[in-house]
Amino acid sequence: MKVRALCFFLLLVAPGAFAQATLNVGSKRFTESYILGEILAQTASRAEEAKVIHKQGLGNTGILFAALQSGSIDIYPEYSGTIWFELLKKNAAGDLAALNHELAPLGLAAGVPLGFNNTYALAMRDARAALLGISGIGDMAYQPGLRLGLSQEFLNRKDGWPLLKSAYSLPFEPLGLDHGLAYEALAEGKIDVMDIYSTDAKIAKYRLRVLNDNQHVFPSYDALLLYRGDLPRRFPKSWMALEKLQGRISARQMAQMNAEAELEGRTFSAIAADFLASGTGPKPDGSASKNLLQRIFAVDFWRLTAEHLLLVFVSLGAAMVLGIPLGVCAAHVPAVRQPILSVVGVIQTLPSLALLAFLISMLGTIGVIPALIALFLYALLPIVRNTHVGIADIQPSLSEAAQSLGLPFFARLRLIEMPLASRAILGGIKTSAVINVGTATIAAFVGAGGYGERIVQGLALNDTATMLAGAIPAAALALLLQGGFELLDCWLIPGGLRAATSA
Amino acid sequence: MITLENVSKSYGKQLVLAPTSLQFERGKVCALIGPSGCGKSTLLRLMLGLIEPDTGRVIFGGEPLTADNVQHVRHSIGYVIQDGGLFPHLTARENVVLLARFLKRNPSWIEQRVNDLSELVRLPRNALSHYPGELSGGQRQRIGLMRALMLDPQVLLLDEPLGALDPIVRGELQRELKGIFTHLGKTVILVTHDMNEAAYLALDIVLLREGRVVQRGTLNDLLHHPAEPYVTQFIQSQRPMTAELL
Numbered sequence: 001m002k003v004r005a006l007c008f009f010l011l012l013v014a015p016g017a018f019a020q021a022t023l024n025v026g027s028k029r030f031t032e033s034y035i036l037g038e039i040l041a042q043t044a045s046r047a048e049e050a051k052v053i054h055k056q057g058l059g060n061t062g063i064l065f066a067a068l069q070s071g072s073i074d075i076y077p078e079y080s081g082t083i084w085f086e087l088l089k090k091n092a093a094g095d096l097a098a099l100n101h102e103l104a105p106l107g108l109a110a111g112v113p114l115g116f117n118n119t120y121a122l123a124m125r126d127a128r129a130a131l132l133g134i135s136g137i138g139d140m141a142y143q144p145g146l147r148l149g150l151s152q153e154f155l156n157r158k159d160g161w162p163l164l165k166s167a168y169s170l171p172f173e174p175l176g177l178d179h180g181l182a183y184e185a186l187a188e189g190k191i192d193v194m195d196i197y198s199t200d201a202k203i204a205k206y207r208l209r210v211l212n213d214n215q216h217v218f219p220s221y222d223a224l225l226l227y228r229g230d231l232p233r234r235f236p237k238s239w240m241a242l243e244k245l246q247g248r249i250s251a252r253q254m255a256q257m258n259a260e261a262e263l264e265g266r267t268f269s270a271i272a273a274d275f276l277a278s279g280t281g282p283k284p285d286g287s288a289s290k291n292l293l294q295r296i297f298a299v300d301f302w303r304l305t306a307e308h309l310l311l312v313f314v315s316l317g318a319a320m321v322l323g324i325p326l327g328v329c330a331a332h333v334p335a336v337r338q339p340i341l342s343v344v345g346v347i348q349t350l351p352s353l354a355l356l357a358f359l360i361s362m363l364g365t366i367g368v369i370p371a372l373i374a375l376f377l378y379a380l381l382p383i384v385r386n387t388h389v390g391i392a393d394i395q396p397s398l399s400e401a402a403q404s405l406g407l408p409f410f411a412r413l414r415l416i417e418m419p420l421a422s423r424a425i426l427g428g429i430k431t432s433a434v435i436n437v438g439t440a441t442i443a444a445f446v447g448a449g450g451y452g453e454r455i456v457q458g459l460a461l462n463d464t465a466t467m468l469a470g471a472i473p474a475a476a477l478a479l480l481l482q483g484g485f486e487l488l489d490c491w492l493i494p495g496g497l498r499a500a501t502s503a
Numbered sequence: 504m505i506t507l508e509n510v511s512k513s514y515g516k517q518l519v520l521a522p523t524s525l526q527f528e529r530g531k532v533c534a535l536i537g538p539s540g541c542g543k544s545t546l547l548r549l550m551l552g553l554i555e556p557d558t559g560r561v562i563f564g565g566e567p568l569t570a571d572n573v574q575h576v577r578h579s580i581g582y583v584i585q586d587g588g589l590f591p592h593l594t595a596r597e598n599v600v601l602l603a604r605f606l607k608r609n610p611s612w613i614e615q616r617v618n619d620l621s622e623l624v625r626l627p628r629n630a631l632s633h634y635p636g637e638l639s640g641g642q643r644q645r646i647g648l649m650r651a652l653m654l655d656p657q658v659l660l661l662d663e664p665l666g667a668l669d670p671i672v673r674g675e676l677q678r679e680l681k682g683i684f685t686h687l688g689k690t691v692i693l694v695t696h697d698m699n700e701a702a703y704l705a706l707d708i709v710l711l712r713e714g715r716v717v718q719r720g721t722l723n724d725l726l727h728h729p730a731e732p733y734v735t736q737f738i739q740s741q742r743p744m745t746a747e748l749l
Contacts, residue, residue, distance in 0.1 A: 401588035404551050405602045405650075406577030415601065419592045494592035496634035 023050040023235050026064050026073035029057040029445075030179070030460050031261045032118065032199060032254065036077035036223065038272035043245060046276075049237040055447040056268075057456045058366060060153060061086055063357075063446070068108065070364040072447075074228050074235075075242075079118060079221035083110060085159035093219045107229045112243055114223040116199060116251035120160060121218065123196045123208040125186060136212035138168050140193065148174035149182045149191035159219060160195070167217040180459060199251050201258035223249070249275075265463065295469040300453075304470075307449035308477065311368070311440040315375035316433050323380045323432075324425065327387020328413065340384065348381045352442045360446060371443035378439055379432035386428025390421025419494050426492060430485040437478040441470065451477075504529040504658060504690040505550055509559035512545055519545050521715040522558060529657075532684050532691040534701035537711035538737075543694045546711075547660050550692070551577060564657070578602070581651030581659045585666040587643040589635040595646045596631040603653050620649040623683060641672040648683075658690045665700070677703060698722075698741045710734060 023044055027037025034056055041054035055073055058064055065087050067073045084093040088102050099110050122137055129135070132143055140146055154160040155176055164170065177185060182194040183202055196203065196210070203210065225242065232239040257275065260266045323344075330340045352374060359370035394417060402416040418425070444452030454470025457463075505527045512520040520542040527533055535543040548554045550561055552573040561568040563576045582588075589598045596617065603613050621628065624645040635643055644664060651659060664680075665673045681704055684691050695701050701708050702722040710717045710725065718730035729735045 397584060397586075397588050398590060400548075400553060401582070401584065401590070403553055404577060404580075404582040406574045407602065407605060408574060411605055415605070416590055420590070422592075496590075496592045496594065496636060 021051055023052045023075070023231075023238055024073040025052060025054045026058050026067055026076035026447075027054065027056055028061065028064055028076070029059055029456060031201065031258050032197070033057075033077055034268045034457070034460065035257050035261060035271055036114070038268040039245070039249075039275060040075060040077060040225070040242060042269070042272050042276055043241050044235070044238040047235075047237040047241040050235050052238070055367070056453065057444070057460060058447045059445055063360065063366065066360060067366045067447075068226065068228060069106065070366075071228065072366045074231050075225055076227075077114070077223060078110070078226035079223055080110070080113075081119065081159055081219040081221040083226060084219070086157050089158070091158075096224075103226075104229065108226065109229045109231075110224055110226050112225045112246045114225075114245055114249045115247040116249055116254050117220050117222050118197045118199045118251070118254065119213075119218045119221045120154060121196050121198050121213065122164075122193055122211045123186075123200075123203070124193050124211065125189075126207045126209040128189075128192060129209040129211070134211065135209075136214050137164065137170075137217075138214055140172075140211070141168060141170055144171050146172060146192045147190070148172050148193045149177035149185050150174040150195045151179040151182065152176045154195040164217055167215055178459075199254040199258060201255060201262045203255070205259075205263060223254075262463070265465070292465055292468060292472075295465055296472060298469070301473070304449065304451050304453060305473065305477075308437070308440055308451050308474070311371060311375055311443055311448060311450055312433060312436045312477075312481075315372050315440075316379050316429070316436055318372075318376045319379035319383055319432060320429060323383030323428075324387050326380070327384045327425075327428075328391060328417075330384065330388040331391035337388070341388065344381045344384045347377045350377075352378070352439055353445065356442065356446050366446045366448075368443075368448045371440070371446055371448035375436050375439055375443070379436055382428040382431040382435070383425070384428075386424045386431075387421065390424030391417050393424070394420050420497070422493050423489070423497060426485065426489055430482065433481050433485065434478050437474055437481060441474050504564060505692070506562040507546070507549070507559065508562065510549055510556040510561060511558045512542075512549065512554065512556055518714050520549075520556075523716055524559075525709065525716070525719075527690060527692055529690050530688050531707060532693065532705040533707040533709060534705035535692065535694045535709050535711060536696065536698060536701045537717075538696060540713075541711040542714040543711050544662055545714075547582075547662050547692065547694055550660065551580060551582060578606070578654055579657050581648075581654075581656040583644075583647045583651045583659070583661045583664045585663045586640065587635070587647030587650075589643055589646060589650070591635050594632055594634055595626075595638065595642075598635070598646060599631070599649045599653055601650070606654075616653060616655075617649070620652055623652070623686075624648050625679065639672075640668050641676060644668065644676060648680075652687075656689070658692070659687075661691070661693045663694055663696070665695075680704060698738055710737065712737075 025037050025041040025044065027033040037054050037056060041052050044050065045052035055067075058067060058073070061078075061082055064073070064076050064078075068076065080096070080099065081093060083099060083103070084090050090102075096110065096113070103109055122140075124134060134140060134143065150161055155174060161174060165172075175191065177191070177194070179195075182191065183206055185191045186194050186208075187206055193211075196208065198210070200208075202208070253275075257271050260271050261268060326340050326344070330337045355374050355377070356370055359373055360366055363370055363373075398416070398420065402412045407415065440450050441452030441455055443450055444456045451470040451474040455467050458465070458467030458470065507523060507525045509522045509524055510520065511518075511522040519540075523546075525546075535546060537543050545554070549556055550563070552561070552568050563579070566572060566576075568576060589595070590601070593601065599617055599620070600613050603616070617631070621631065626642065626645045626649065630638055630642050630646070635646070638646070647664070665676055668676065677700060684704065691705075693701070693704055706721055707719070708722060708725060709719045712733060718725060718734050720728070725734050725738060
């Protein structure tokens with residue numbers, strides 16, 4: 001059992017050993033980053049030099065930067081302003097040469113401006129702005145009744161709301177709102193102002209007025225490539241191809257590609273492929289309006305299923321290998337009972353995203369490994385607790401009968417206690433498995449794949465159908481596992497125990 | 504066969520057995536009797552090494568009982584408890600052969616032994632393939648006895664073996680037990696709270712009260728030469744109510 005689990009882990013870790021042959025492209029969790037990441041990945045892969053992997057939608061800026069520094073990814077699309085203010089924590093921006101001067105000590109470099117500036121902006125519904133006579137950000141100060149709904153990232157970054165608030169002396173207490181939801185809130189009149197990007201796909205659709213930044217508070221956010229300093233040396237051909245992207249994408253083109261993804265439902269890879277094929281306007285294809293069933297069974301369905309099952313079962317297997325012995329210890333050694341049950345209990349209360357973030361910083365890597373460890377930790381409690389309860393609840397007269405027969409400890413455990421506790425132990429494993437199917441969707445936030453990938457994409461696109469295409473298979477898998485375990489119950493639980501309860 | 508030397512046991516401040524010395528002869532049947540909490544079951548547990556004495560020692564066949572030889576000693580003792588103590592996840596047959604299989608005894612010997620024993624305890628053959636939950640109390644007790652006798656132990660310890668049975672089955676099994684004891688000639692120590700049962704099955708009776716031996720002797724000794732007034736009191740309290748009504 002243990003040997004098998006070890007083999008599983010080696011299988012998972014082994015690909016890491018060949019990382020040199022792989023060029024990993026990262027992207028953040030919003031449409032534009034997905035598309036740009038896909039363009040980078042396809043461009044690099046056409047150089048036919050390295051195996052290129054696009055780790056889509058890994059997380060926010062902090063996670064991407066950590067992944068880049070640890071080498072989990074080699075390159076990702078970033079914006080000059082973000083690097084200056086958010087990553088280098090500077091108060092003012094400089095030119096590209098100054099930027100590279102700052103990045104060099106970190107072993108990183110920035111370059112290849114793609115040709116557009118995606119700066120932050122504030123937007124209102126055009127009709128409402130006209131009614132209130134607001135055309136610039138400064139005008140907002142005269143309308144203290146305005147309700148602002150801003151994304152958490154914008155609210156908290158130095159070059160976002162704090163800078164804007166002090167520069168224009170704005171009196172507002174903005175509401176923190178998911179970017180995808182803010183459009184609906186704005187359209188329904190629940191908020192008056194939201195933050196947007198200047199390449200935003202929905203400016204036209206929602207008839208938004210972008211407020212003028214007369215004081216030039218928002219610095220320029222030129223899209224460019226942020227990469228590990230050794231990338232051009234390690235992958236010279238790929239790098240040459242990537243350099244040719246310089247100045248290729250205009251703000252209008254970017255907004256259009258964003259709109260294709262968000263409003264027409266085209267896949268990121270199709271949009272990127274069209275862009276690279278023509279370099280001009282994209283051609284719409286049939287992928288635009290798929291129904292839900294087609295979305296669920298899209299080409300990536302089996303890959304996502306395999307990834308999801310791998311996450312669930314490897315973590316579950318490891319949790320069984322450790323959890324069942326821990327439960328036996330808790331039942332037989334009174335001194336360690338409370339420590340064991342308390343520790344696994346506390347683990348269960350940790351929020352999953354916090355645990356993942358902690359594991360990423362501790363292990364210095366993203367993807368499958370931290371996700372597996374987090375799932376393994378969450379799976380422990382039901383298994384440990386049920387094993388403990390199952391064994392501790394055995395009638396004292398039966399334990400005594402087993403002992404008085406002259407069976408040694410491990411024989412009693414194997415022949416008497418484990419079979420008698422089997423129903424409880426299997427119940428614990430079943431609970432862990434079903435919980436893991438749900439929790440494994442979180443793993444996509446750190447690039448571990450699985451059905452969660454669609455949920456993350458759906459969140460980024462504010463696209464319910466894509467979210468459902470991830471959530472429905474996950475729910476179905478949970479039900480399927482539940483049913484599978486019921487069958488396993490019939491097979492594994494000794495007949496006498498089933499007869500006893502049905503009698 | 505079994506000697507208790509000055510053994511005592513308390514749980515915290517609760518004394519369950521005052522320092523006690525007892526000897527049990529090979530091939531004899533002895534009944535430990537007394538009200539609940541008198542320490543009679545504690546004596547059996549001490550002999551099996553299920554609990555350790557606070558003072559004194561248990562000697563089995565001339566050897567003091569230690570952690571090293573306890574498993575071996577247990578293989579030489581058959582232990583039967585109330586309602587048989589059968590494992591509900593195993594069939595009757597699996598319960599009976601569990602230890603013999605674990606000790607890797609010859610399968611044909613095991614088969615022969617199961618046949619002999621089921622005849623001895625008069626168990627219907629088809630009962631062996633059932634789970635304990637599907638059997639009657641009397642059948643469970645017979646199977647418990649088969650399990651205890653499987654390895655042909657030198658000693659048989661029975662702790663209220665018939666306590667959970669209705670009076671008719673109980674009387675029937677008492678007669679059978681007497682036959683089996685006589686037939687096998689084993690050292691038998693039987694715990695009961697019923698003086699009639701004790702006197703019917705054993706010549707040698709040990710009366711206990713609050714963790715100490717009050718008197719040891721035959722029924723005759725206890726009736727006619729009581730060591731304390733309590734002996735008479737105990738015997739009288741067990742007279743059937745019907746005797747007074749008639």
